[in-house]
Amino acid sequence: MTSENPLLDTTRPPPPPCVVVIFGATGDLATRKLLPALAKLALIGELPAAFGLVGVARREYGDEDFHAVVRDAVAKYGELDLHGERVWGDVVREFRYVGGDYTSSETFERLAAVLEEIDRTRGTDGSRLHYLAVPPSLFPVIIAGLGRNRLNTPLPQRQDAFVRIVVEKPYGQNLRTAQDLDDCIHRVFSERQVYRIDHYLGKETVQNILALRFANGVFEPIWNRRYVDSVQITVAEADGIGDRAGFYEQTGALRDVVQNHVMQILALTAMEPPITIEADAIRDEKLKALRAVAIPAVDRVHDSVVPAQYTEGWVAGQRVPAYQDEPGVQPNSRTESYVALLLKIDNWRWAGVPFYVRTGKRLPKRLTEVAIEFHTAPHLPFKPQQTAALEPNALVLHIQPDQGVTLHFGSKVPGKGFEVRSVSMDFHYGSTFPGETADAYERLLLDALTGDSTLFAASDEVLQSWRLVAPIQQAWERHKELSQYPAGTWGPPEADRLLERDGRSWRRP
């Protein structure tokens, strides 16, 4: 369609006309994240001129009630000033609302009628982006409803139109439920229509892993077992579970973070160079990397995985309760708030290089980073005391909160003597490129509207991630040795021993 419009800037064409349909439009995700992101996109001119939004939810609201919900959500969670809110108010007036039970065909019939009307009056061409901002238990019923009412494909006469669906995580609770969900989706939508969102992948620095690795000649030649000793991935949160006890008790750190965020970061770190930077090429390489990750035997899981739960402690100068004393948590809960694991990648590039992963809540600070630790120099022509303060070289990719790259290397301490000490060279994105970075949801919504699936997980990737954690889940169902760590520390001693037995230690971020 863009080739027919010579006025378009082909380096960044805007999204084509379409209607966004948000299921769960009055819920938490929609009001906190989606609507503020859409407001921002609308006001900076990134949404199509021919655009519509239909909110769908159970509440029996009228359009004007919904407009109030949208305005309030953006006023509360958005970043608009008064001028922005006024202009957004004009945009909102055209939004529509369909209330009703998701199990009722009548709800979808009314939705179809509203969509047809918007197409006719607003020129939205029959293109739709369905966004499932509802609990996962409602995914199958909504997907089935869309299929029954032929809202899953464009009308035959609309050749350029698209219909896409965005599915939020968690994508299943285990391999079986993920497979069931996948089957359910694929009965109604083709894989090309499905956008599985992982807001982590909207982060600039995750994308910068691709740029760092594949746009520079200096890193890729040493990005392998010959030069890399080990890799550490840390996804740390200082917060506890807040008011999400109901969700977190059912999920735990393994499912909440490892199965999705960690596996995506691992895949981007370990993958081979893609042929192009297009979605399919990147997904193919990520999948190959995930397939090369050794799946642990159920009876050996305890050798390489350490689940733990925090006890009371101090974080950021505040005394915080133990996990089991958090509001909404069962006093005898066995849910892990932390997990450390050792992963191995069985391919030529990474054979013998351990990937150590840790993630948890109530750790000393919020950060996500990937540390590539290199082998030490094969021979040090110095006296031992001259290099006592020398650490192995490391390249650390910071993902949050401060995005950047740090290179640790040895340098002579100035002076008469000869002492070599580790120094670090920092590159902060914030210093070099201080402009405003798009919020993850803004970026991902825009990508879904323009049909760029690079930052969304493919079905194969998601299922492979579940295959990797499935033995851990099975082993824990039989027996879960839950370690403990005081809140405000980097994890339990058992996690330290995971590295100590290999002669290594966790980095102190």
Added chain:
Amino acid sequence: MATPLNRIRDIGSWSGQDIDATVVDAAVKQLRGLHGRGALQTAVFTLIALVDDDRALGEYASEVVRELCAHTPIRALVVVSLPASKPGVDVRVKVREVTRPTGTKVCVDDIFIQVRGPTADHLDFFMEPYTLPELPVVVWLPNRLPLAAEPLLDKADRVVVDSGRILDVSALAGLARLSQCMPVTDLCWVRQAPLRQLLAGLFMGAEVAPFLRGVRHVEVKGEPGSMRLMAGWLMSRLRLSPSVVHLLDADTDSIQIRAQHLGNCAHFALAANYDEGEVHAEAGIEGGPSYHRTVLLTSPSAAALIDHGLARAGRDHAWEGAVAAPLRIITV
């Protein structure tokens, strides 16, 4: 969506006469040594703002460069060229601490150089030692277009101009020719980008796109330079005959397009309201769909425009077509 401001603090200053780049570099390092983060310096290019004999313009360029340095990691130099004056070189250096809204502190330098006498005719040689090695050199001409023989451009990888401030049409032809040899960033073009994107977006969609092939009337209003660039863009992209395009002087930018397709008429309009800080766009097909959109319109500073403009590498063929096209309008 207001942008939080940086906090700026002076660290120290230095000045010298008839000295070379080595001495200036040493002075900058010494001043940076007074600050904890002074050793940390990231740069992505060298920017030279070249100002002719105009004190007010020199001050303006200094202000812009100061703002640019606070946001973008560059080495920036303001050079005032005075070939007719008594020979000599004056240099002023000021090092400042910028605290960004994120809390990040960076050290930035202001370097202001006045070059007098014959040296001013050989700025290509004079400025080379001041540029950072292996990084692109950008020359910004705040109020004019490059001359036919502009020595400094021999050392430049890109030139920044503002065609909106240029009234001389023949000079624009020179600019189009220069762009064949060297990438050119036109701040007027950068300033108009949101308007172009919004207008282009009005024609997206199966029902409206065919009207692009049936444009019958285009009316572009605005200030002369800006208006000509916008009209040139429409003419060159839509291959319009000059007789279709009408230009009208006005204080604010607006565009009206009327088009036909299969006997149906459609109108497309865009109007910027700089006082309100918004731009309104609308499209409608007779008896068919219609839509409108209002988006916020910021008035970016010259520093922000330079920053945005330099983010795009290489030649921009759409711009080249636009600066070439207005000539045809004028000569009709």
